[in-house]
Amino acid sequence: MSIQGYFDYNATTPVCSEAINAFVNAAKAFANPSSKYALVKPVGAFLSEARESLCKLVGCATDELFFTSGGTESNNWALKGVFLREFTAAPGESAHIIISALEHSSILEVVRYLERTFHCEVSRLNPDNEGIISAESVLAALRPNTRVVSIMLANNEVGSIQPICDISRVLRDRNIHFHVDGVQAVGKIKVDAHMLGMDTLSFSGHKFYGPKGCGGLYIRRGVTLEPLIHGGGQERGYRGGTEAVAMIVSMGAAAKLASEQLDENLQRFAQYSDLLRKQLTQKVPTVVFNGPKNLSMQVPNTLSICIPGIRAEALAAILDNLNGIQVSLGSACSNNKTMSLSHVLLSMGLTDEEVKSTLRVSVGLYTQEEDIKFFTDAVANAVSILNRISKPVSEDHVLTT
């Protein structure tokens, strides 16, 4: 698979060779980590080393980190785990949950489930037009029965970075659980769980060059969660199931690399982002960039691009089939009757037409500087094809069938 055209690193990343080698190595150490004989020793050592690498990447202690099957499980665990704990402690009380409207479906759908099944009250906070949730808006939404707040650290579509530290400060001493979906941040920007001050933080290996189906949850010391998966006492009794040793070790190798290269990558991606903005503005002058104006509040690998008048779905199809370039979209036709539009972009106040004209570009470890030119040239070419096809059609020509 060629990766010169891969501009969708937020969807997933290629597995780095360090992670592949670590996987193969660890897979050979087959003993069950729960067994008691000497054969287990190297397996235990593998797992400890991986745990340490992840703790370094997340900024926490080893007793605060738990391995899971990925970001979705971690988010499910954090929200359901708190809720079940609260529910047992105070049956009959209706709990209030605050989330942002920007969250990933692995938060949105869990909350919808809690709302449906346990009749909790839910506030969904809209961000400002740059995709930022302020600590003030969280403060204003608090109710006496607020039990959980869940705000993502970095958004997957526009890359906006939320003021987690400020929100933690607002929630501290109020006995409200603060969960942070860190899936799009861990491995990409500096994350220090202790400094950020949340209670739980989720991460996922495949977003930082590790394997898919492997991730984890940071649980601050002193915070208790009901397990999501009850079982054989693995992960200190908090997450049942024989450890996915090779996957965890592989993710550990990726985490080690991510820690080592973080500063260098941040610089490189900021430079790519700058090049992308400059070249696109030059080649497609109508282009607009969604997301934070203050670039220090955006993950530098992510760029949300709106080209007014162009249907992004058609643009992406041309990029894919003509140039072998992969990007993500803010919208898609889902069937004859509906069109699905990005809830993230809508919550930022974009119009339906703007959402239909938006695509997401995300770069990563294997993006080279010359790929940026390849990409922006291809976009300019695709835009001219689409303009040629659409030229004589205007809004006036719309006739409903």
Place this chain on the structure above:
Amino acid sequence: MFNDIIVRNFSNPTHAAELVQSTNTIELGNPVCGDRIKVQLNIQDGLILQAAYAAWGCATSLATGNVFCQKIQGTSVADVCNLSKEEIDKMLGDLEPAQHHCLEMLHNLFAKLQQTFHA
């Protein structure tokens, strides 16, 4: 994912053009996803000499306009009117559920052409 017919037609839309001389125009829109197609025709003595289109919409709808023009250009209106539903169904190849609205558009284009002729 797009099938080969769709890819070929949206990446090389041979009939995307504006006719200086046209005798008939067919226009269509899909109110849900906002796809729009306008087809211009040059019909002389019941023969479609030229068909050109403009479109704004998803990749499959752009391809649909081209498939339609390619099929009818050089054909008599009478032959076009005789195309069966099954024949039209096959023109876009296998579609995913999200692309099915374009087959509906294609049928509507043929229906409008027939109406134009019979009017």
